[in-house]
Amino acid sequence: MATPTRILRGWGGTSAPGEEILGENLEEIARDAVLTRGLGRSYGDSSLPPPGAHKVAGSTRADQILLFDEADGLLRGEAGVSLAKIQRVILPRGWSFPVLPGTQYVTLGGMVAADVHGKNHHVDGTIGRHVQSLRLLLADGRVVRCSREERADLFRATLGGMGLTGHILEAEVRLQPIPSPWIWAETQRVESLEDLILGLRTAASDWPFTVGWLDALATGRGLGRGILIRGRWAEKNEAPTNPPAEKHRMSVPFYCPGWLLNRVSMRAFNTLYFRRHPRRLKAGIRHPESFFHPLDAVSRWNRIYGRRGFTQHQCVLPETERPGATRRFLESLVSSRAGSFLCVIKDCGEVGEGLLSFPRPGISIAVDLQIKRTTQEIVNQLNRRVIAEGGRIYLTKDSLTRRDHFAAMEPRLEAFDAARRRWDPERRLQSAQSVRLLEQAR
Amino acid sequence: MKVVILGATRGMGRALARKMAARGDRLFLLGRDRNALDRSAQDLKALGGAEVGTSHCDLEQPDGFAAALAAAETALGGFDTVVVTAALFAPQDELERDHLLSRRLLDVNFTRTIEFCEEARRRLTGGGGGTLCVFSSVAGERGRKPVVLYGAAKAGLSHYLEGLDHKFRSMGLKTVCVKPGFVKTDMTAGLDRPPFSGEPEKIAPRVLRAIDRGRPVVYVPPPWRWIMLVIRNLPRAIMRKVGF
Ligand SMILES: Cc1cc2nc3c(=O)[nH]c(=O)nc-3n(C[C@H](O)[C@H](O)[C@H](O)COP(=O)(O)OP(=O)(O)OC[C@H]3O[C@@H](n4cnc5c(N)ncnc54)[C@H](O)[C@@H]3O)c2cc1C
Numbered sequence: 286m287a288t289p290t291r292i293l294r295g296w297g298g299t300s301a302p303g304e305e306i307l308g309e310n311l312e313e314i315a316r317d318a319v320l321t322r323g324l325g326r327s328y329g330d331s332s333l334p335p336p337g338a339h340k341v342a343g344s345t346r347a348d349q350i351l352l353f354d355e356a357d358g359l360l361r362g363e364a365g366v367s368l369a370k371i372q373r374v375i376l377p378r379g380w381s382f383p384v385l386p387g388t389q390y391v392t393l394g395g396m397v398a399a400d401v402h403g404k405n406h407h408v409d410g411t412i413g414r415h416v417q418s419l420r421l422l423l424a425d426g427r428v429v430r431c432s433r434e435e436r437a438d439l440f441r442a443t444l445g446g447m448g449l450t451g452h453i454l455e456a457e458v459r460l461q462p463i464p465s466p467w468i469w470a471e472t473q474r475v476e477s478l479e480d481l482i483l484g485l486r487t488a489a490s491d492w493p494f495t496v497g498w499l500d501a502l503a504t505g506r507g508l509g510r511g512i513l514i515r516g517r518w519a520e521k522n523e524a525p526t527n528p529p530a531e532k533h534r535m536s537v538p539f540y541c542p543g544w545l546l547n548r549v550s551m552r553a554f555n556t557l558y559f560r561r562h563p564r565r566l567k568a569g570i571r572h573p574e575s576f577f578h579p580l581d582a583v584s585r586w587n588r589i590y591g592r593r594g595f596t597q598h599q600c601v602l603p604e605t606e607r608p609g610a611t612r613r614f615l616e617s618l619v620s621s622r623a624g625s626f627l628c629v630i631k632d633c634g635e636v637g638e639g640l641l642s643f644p645r646p647g648i649s650i651a652v653d654l655q656i657k658r659t660t661q662e663i664v665n666q667l668n669r670r671v672i673a674e675g676g677r678i679y680l681t682k683d684s685l686t687r688r689d690h691f692a693a694m695e696p697r698l699e700a701f702d703a704a705r706r707r708w709d710p711e712r713r714l715q716s717a718q719s720v721r722l723l724e725q726a727r
Numbered sequence: 728m729k730v731v732i733l734g735a736t737r738g739m740g741r742a743l744a745r746k747m748a749a750r751g752d753r754l755f756l757l758g759r760d761r762n763a764l765d766r767s768a769q770d771l772k773a774l775g776g777a778e779v780g781t782s783h784c785d786l787e788q789p790d791g792f793a794a795a796l797a798a799a800e801t802a803l804g805g806f807d808t809v810v811v812t813a814a815l816f817a818p819q820d821e822l823e824r825d826h827l828l829s830r831r832l833l834d835v836n837f838t839r840t841i842e843f844c845e846e847a848r849r850r851l852t853g854g855g856g857g858t859l860c861v862f863s864s865v866a867g868e869r870g871r872k873p874v875v876l877y878g879a880a881k882a883g884l885s886h887y888l889e890g891l892d893h894k895f896r897s898m899g900l901k902t903v904c905v906k907p908g909f910v911k912t913d914m915t916a917g918l919d920r921p922p923f924s925g926e927p928e929k930i931a932p933r934v935l936r937a938i939d940r941g942r943p944v945v946y947v948p949p950p951w952r953w954i955m956l957v958i959r960n961l962p963r964a965i966m967r968k969v970g971f
């Protein structure tokens with residue numbers, strides 16, 4: 286009997302024929318794989334095999350913590366260990382992972398490969414800054430370590446390198462000491478985009494965690510109205526004495542029909558989200574999971590977009606050099622009549638070491654777009670705006686950006702390509718995304 | 728609990744050991760691969776906080792069983808629970824082609840496993856009782872085409888465990904025979920998945936509850952209990968026709 290064709294998917298539903306090989310020994314299973322993937326939380330085609338290839342190694346069973354040094358705050362783990370597991374182990378013992386993306390269902394390897402950022406980017410940078418060293422399986426079968434001292438060029442290319450420089454087997458990360466595992470958070474309604482941006486800037490000097498949500502369907506004067514969120518680890522004397530309990534999760538049991546989300550229902554949701562927040566400041570102790578990973582409360586929420594799925598467009602715009610860039614981007618979003626839930630907005634700090642690392646100083650905006658006939662054109666239009674403003678997009682969210690648009694945003698491609706030529710001259714490591722955006726015609 | 732576990736480096740054994748570590752049980756790991764043992768011990772230590780000792784023990788080398796269990800006794804200051812998940816699997820047609828492999832499989836899954844259990848039984852009853860939890864299989868419930876040899880070894884193992892339970896329960900030795908249906912681990916990697924296949928992480932709490940309560944037989948995932956009830960009662964003529 287022929288083996289049935291299997292399908293692999295990104296979080297947004299982008300699919301490709303392929304098979305995920307799982308196993309406790311990642312070094313073994315990655316040997317003849319074109320790519321390694323983790324928990325598949327990248328939205329688009331980053332974790333999918335290129336056309337023609339089939340086998341992708343799945344790291345999720347290579348999920349051991351190999352070292353947790355409680356005195357020094359150092360953690361070494363296999364690539365497949367999830368952020369959820371790491372936090373469950375270290376939070377009650379006075380440490381936190383230094384960078385926390387919007388979901389905790391990501392792997393250590395996936396976080397390094399995308400060089401992820403969190404609400405503290407303006408002070409702590411991306412995860413790359415905290416990675417001490419990596420253990421990699423190279424395309425030629427060698428297993429090597431790399432760090433700032435050892436094979437530094439490989440190290441830099443791997444941070445944010447989307448799995449294209451080698452299979453990450455292990456990573457060692459410096460942790461952050463915390464006074465308690467709880468969060469002190471303040472949230473506030475803001476009536477315009479300018480207030481939101483100003484609010485982020487002002488909060489940046491006093492608060493380690495900041496982010497904004499904005500209503501991408503409001504128009505005119507309401508354009509950019511939203512909610513500003515800031516937080517910090519709670520001090521011992523403010524926090525409850527018990528450790529945060531594990532959260533109960535709901536689940537979306539099946540794909541919702543595609544029409545469920547439309548302009549009317551989304552507008553209603555956004556307005557409700559905005560209006561529900563009182564005009565005055567809300568402040569208090571929050572569970573770390575509901576503060577850092579609010580969407581994790583509903584598992585498989587991606588199914589509300591229906592079978593056709595969705596994509597996320599996330600870009601960063603140099604708001605300081607080009608004041609108004611964010612407003613112009615949002616106007617172009619509104620005029621495209623894309624229709625989107627709340628979008629997330631965050632001020633970014635310094636550029637990281639990763640050759641293709643996403644954040645740069647400026648404002649990052651992320652919008653979810655349901656896949657429809659017009660979505661490709663909407664993404665093109667948004668990308669033209671991004672190019673005009675001198676910004677760039679985030680690979681780990683992307684599935685629709687055009688190759689010429691990406692090249693126009695990324696003067697760094699040449700350097701990244703050189704690193705790949707050095708460490709994988711035969712181009713054994715590829716993804717559906719790398720074929721779509723990076724591979725040179727040969 | 729103070730637990731010795733053979734097979735914690737992968738699959739269901741790994742998941743079970745993690746549950747135990749997280750709730751504060753003391754663990755000692757036995758296995759054939761020193762490097763894999765060390766890594767697993769580190770992970771369990773991170774989860775539970777306590778040191779986790781290891782010792783080499785290969786089911787194919789029965790001369791090492793006594794020393795391995797003695798090392799566990801020393802490290803833990805005596806133990807009250809022994810878990811065996813280690814076993815070999817190969818598809819029936821491969822075993823038919825390769826008689827050395829089938830000899831090895833029968834040997835490891837039946838004779839050696841029982842020898843190991845005997846050593847553990849002596850130590851547990853000597854120490855005043857405890858729990859011996861061994862992973863057999865639903866494959867041992869009925870002679871079936873895809874698992875003629877593997878199933879025969881597991882049938883023998885299940886029989887042995889039932890006998891132990893009858894003979895020694897009154898002396899304080901509880902025997903727990905775990906009968907997994909289909910669980911997604913390395914062992915079943917290339918196989919087509921039937922309905923009701925399970926994940927090691929979901930199964931572990933159920934096995935742990937069975938150990939805590941000393942239940943003699945537990946099916947995981949739970950629906951397999953009913954599936955096997957049906958299969959055990961299917962007439963021979965039908966079993967001969969079907970492919971499973
Ligand atoms: C709800 C939600 C919120 C999010 N919020 C944020 C956020 O705030 N900030 C942010 O930066 N990101 C965010 N993300 C994106 C997410 O952090 C990244 O996509 C991350 O890479 C996903 O990790 P993963 O383990 O699921 O990797 P996958 O999606 O499986 O893979 C992602 C990429 O990493 C590569 N990769 C994975 N493992 C390895 C390995 N062992 N070796 C080599 N390459 C590997 C893959 O090849 C692929 O290119 C969010 C995603 C979701 C779904």
Ligand SMILES: NC(=O)c1ccc[n+]([C@@H]2O[C@H](COP(=O)([O-])OP(=O)(O)OC[C@H]3O[C@@H](n4cnc5c(N)ncnc54)[C@H](OP(=O)(O)O)[C@@H]3O)[C@@H](O)[C@H]2O)c1
Pocket residue numbers: 733734735736737738739740758759760763784785786787811812813814815816835862863864865866906907908909910911912913914915
């Ligand atoms: N998976 C299923 O669907 C299924 C169904 C029915 C029954 N079972 C039974 O359930 C038990 C666990 O299965 P699993 O799926 O968790 O298996 P697994 O993932 O393959 O793990 C097997 C474990 O046994 C160890 N092991 C194998 N041979 C050994 C030997 N000679 N000496 C010492 N240790 C050895 C392995 O150690 P290494 O790391 O050194 O390899 C590993 O830790 C087995 O008894 C199996 O027969 C499984």
